[in-house]
Each structure stands twice: as structure tokens, then as C-alpha cells.
Ligand code: FES
């Protein structure tokens with residue numbers, strides 16, 4: 001019998017919001033990493049992430065906090081916190097209590113995404129998700145899904161070569177570049193033929209698509225998709241973030257090149273729709289599957305064992321994949 005979630009929450013960078021969800025002066029409440037978080041953007045535009053429960057008497061700053069300049073003010077009794085989580089003022093006379101401190105979380109805002117770093121031992125990050133050159137690419141179009149699964153499982157999808165034909169209907173898949181790992185990153189490339197035709201009919205046409213997969217930790221996957229026949233390139237982002245160790249939010253993002261001028265947003269919309277349909281095919285797998293520790297692998301499976309060995313580095317609390 002496989003267990004469904006024998007992992008714990010993996011260390012790494014996770015996308016906790018998209019930049020366009022958080023205008024200056026706004027606050028978001030998020031439950032991630034089994035914690036309650038308040039994510040706010042100051043009036044000058046700086047994003048801060050702090051634990052949400054006000055140490056005074058427990059109000060949820062993600063729900064009732066109000067941005068004032070560079071700080072977040074609790075609307076229960078008026079304690080004011082800076083981006084480092086330190087209480088810098090109260091509504092009363094006298095100095096803020098020394099105990100009024102909140103954990104602050106690392107923040108990176110890059111490529112239209114807001115990331116934070118989770119580490120089960122509270123260590124600082126030793127690696128970063130690279131910043132992409134956005135010249136020639138339009139803004140990421142994204143959508144968030146709530147799924148009963150774990151980043152270990154969704155990221156394993158990238159190397160699960162066998163399911164592309166069976167579940168997603170690709171034809172004649174082949175590996176262009178075997179999986180390679182380097183520290184927190186994993187890369188591989190493959191080519192498959194996509195069928196095209198009327199629904200529920202034999203495909204009338206097929207064209208080759210190349211997928212270049214680049215993964216940083218278990219929370220950030222980028223797939224560069226090339227449809228050479230039509231000269232179309234897309235960047236696909238698959239971004240799971242743990243709500244706890246049994247539930248994730250998954251952001252699916254797509255960006256396309258601006259070289260197509262006025263039709264570029266339409267291409268991005270079509271690419272995003274196709275991506276969401278494809279991930280829709282994975283949903284019931286993820287929502288209900290068990291993790292098989294020793295899978296009965298067969299010829300034709302992808303490098304699942306290589307992926308799992310690489311993924312072990314992200315678990316530092318004794319729980320191992
Ligand atoms: S609970 Fe936040 S100021 Fe009292």
C-alpha cells in the first residue's frame with residue numbers, strides 16, 4: 001500500500017502571489033506552509049511577508065491589517081509593524097512591547113511573481129530562482145488551482161515521460177536531452193507530436209512540439225515550449241506552493257513572445273487554455289493518487305528514480321521521499 005503524503009513540506013522557493021494581485025497599499029492573507037501569512041505592498045511598492053497573527057492579541061494582519069506608508073497597522077488596537085516584523089508603534093502612549101515581533105519571510109519579486117523561501121529548519125536560502133530576461137516576452141497570464149497533493153508529485157510530472165502519451169494524448173514522444181541535475185536545478189528536454197483535429201475523431205494533423213524543462217527546487221518549474229512549424233515559443237510556469245503537507249495551490253502561468261504584435265495576447269490566451277486543459281487531465285491523478293515508494297517501473301518510464309534522488313535534498317527534517 002502506498003501512503004498518500006509521506007513527505008513533509010520541502011525546503012525551497014515558492015510563488016505565494018502574482019505581482020498584479022498586490023497593488024501598493026494592499027494586503028493579502030495566505031495560508032501556506034501550515035502557517036498564516038500577511039503579504040503586503042507598502043505605499044512605495046515594497047513587498048513584505050510576515051506571520052499573520054498580531055502578537056498583541058491575535059488579530060489576523062492579512063485580514064484586518066492596513067497599510068500605512070511602509071508599515072502594516074493592526075486595526076484591532078493599532079499596533080504598527082514594519083516589513084521586518086518589528087512593532088514600531090502602538091496606539092497607546094509609551095514604547096511598543098519588546099515581545100511584539102513577528103517572523104519575517106524572505107521576499108523576491110521577479111518576472112511578475114512574488115516568491116518566498118520556506119525552510120523547515122529556519123535556515124536562510126543558499127540558492128535563488130534565476131531572473132528571466134523579459135525583453136520580447138509579454139506578461140505572464142496565470143490561474144490558480146487548489147489541489148489535494150504535494151509539490152513532490154506535481155514536479156515529478158515533468159520527468160514522467162510515460163504519461164504524456166497515455167494521459168495527455170501526445171504521439172511518438174522522444175527524449176532530446178536526458179535529465180541532468182545540478183544542485184537545486186534539474187533540466188531535461190523532449191519532443192512529442194501533438195494531434196490536431198475534431199474532438200472524439202481520429203486526428204487529421206499532427207505537429208512536433210519541443211519541451212525544455214527547467215526546475216528549481218520543487219516549487220518552481222519553467223517549461224520552454226517550441227512549436228517550430230509555426231515559429232511559436234511559449235514559457236510555461238508550473239508553480240506549486242504547499243498549503244500544508246497534503247494540499248497545494250498550483251499557479252499555471254504562460255508568457256508568449258511579443259513578436260506577434262497585436263495577436264500575441266491571443267496566442268498567450270490560447271496557450272494558457274491548452275495548458276489548463278492538459279493540467280486538468282492530471283487533476284484526478286494528483287487528487288487521488290498514492291505515493292509508491294518502490295514503483296514497479298517498466299521500460300518506457302521516465303527517469304523517476306533520478307528525480308526522486310535529486311528531490312531528497314529539499315527535505316531536511318528527516319522525512320525523505
Ligand atoms: S491584536 Fe493587533 S493590536 Fe491588538
Ligand SMILES: [Fe+2]
Pocket residue numbers: 157163168278279282
Ligand atoms: Fe501531466
